[in-house]
Amino acid sequence: MSQRAEALATRLEDGARALADLASALTDAQWQTRLPRDGRKIGVVVHHVATMYPLEMELAQLLAAGKPVAGVRWDDVHQINARHAADFDGVTKEAALDLLRRNSAQAAAAIRALSDEQLDRAAPVSLNEDAPLTCQFMLEDHAVRHSYHHLAGIRAALSPATMSMSVSAPMAAAT
Numbered sequence: 001m002s003q004r005a006e007a008l009a010t011r012l013e014d015g016a017r018a019l020a021d022l023a024s025a026l027t028d029a030q031w032q033t034r035l036p037r038d039g040r041k042i043g044v045v046v047h048h049v050a051t052m053y054p055l056e057m058e059l060a061q062l063l064a065a066g067k068p069v070a071g072v073r074w075d076d077v078h079q080i081n082a083r084h085a086a087d088f089d090g091v092t093k094e095a096a097l098d099l100l101r102r103n104s105a106q107a108a109a110a111i112r113a114l115s116d117e118q119l120d121r122a123a124p125v126s127l128n129e130d131a132p133l134t135c136q137f138m139l140e141d142h143a144v145r146h147s148y149h150h151l152a153g154i155r156a157a158l159s160p161a162t163m164s165m166s167v168s169a170p171m172a173a174a175t
Contacts, residue, residue: 002116008139009108015147016104019049020097022154031093035157040085042157045150047091048084050100053107056143059125061110063135064118069125077127107143 023031023046031043040048059069114135124130125138133141 001112002114002119004116004119004136005112005114008119008136008144009111012111012139012144012147013104013108015144015151016049016100019046019147019151019154020100022151023093023100024097026093028093030158033157035153038153040081041089042154043091043093043096044085044088045154046093046100047088047096048081049147049150050096050103051084051088052146053103053143056139056146057107057110060135060138060143063123063125063133063138064114064121066121066123068123068130069127069138072126074127104147111139111143 023042026042031041033042034040035042035045038045059072062069119136119139120134122132122134125133
């Protein structure tokens with residue numbers, strides 16, 4: 001097994017575990033708190049991270065095979081996120097945490113199966129103006145980073161300074 005792949009998988013697992021640990025300790029009211037500048041509820045965001053792991057891994061595996069990521073634009077991502085937020089507005093903590101645990105474990109296993117050669121393969125990525133990016137970069141910038149990114153937003157939403165802002169109407173869903 002590649003040491004680099006193992007390190008990436010471990011970072012993904014650590015981030016998912018930190019997100020799950022925080023989310024599992026939330027009250028029902030906190031679970032419903034909206035993230036400032038994002039507008040989605042904390043529970044929806046936890047479920048969103050879990051939902052995105054398979055797609056993020058699919059894109060990374062395209063690059064691992066030397067194939068481009070084509071036809072995916074940020075507008076598409078924003079539409080997916082908005083649709084997800086509407087469809088899962090009432091997601092339960094148990095359902096979101098179960099999906100987070102299952103999908104993060106599957107993503108980590110898929111990362112561990114990658115060789116250094118696959119991690120180093122690059123191909124154009126439409127999300128990044130067709131810049132040739134490596135599989136490792138795609139993993140680090142998406143699947144591995146995703147839980148950490150939203151964990152920071154959730155912590156900010158739960159801070160006393162932002163709690164009064166977080167009950168406002170939803171805004172455009174962020175990534």
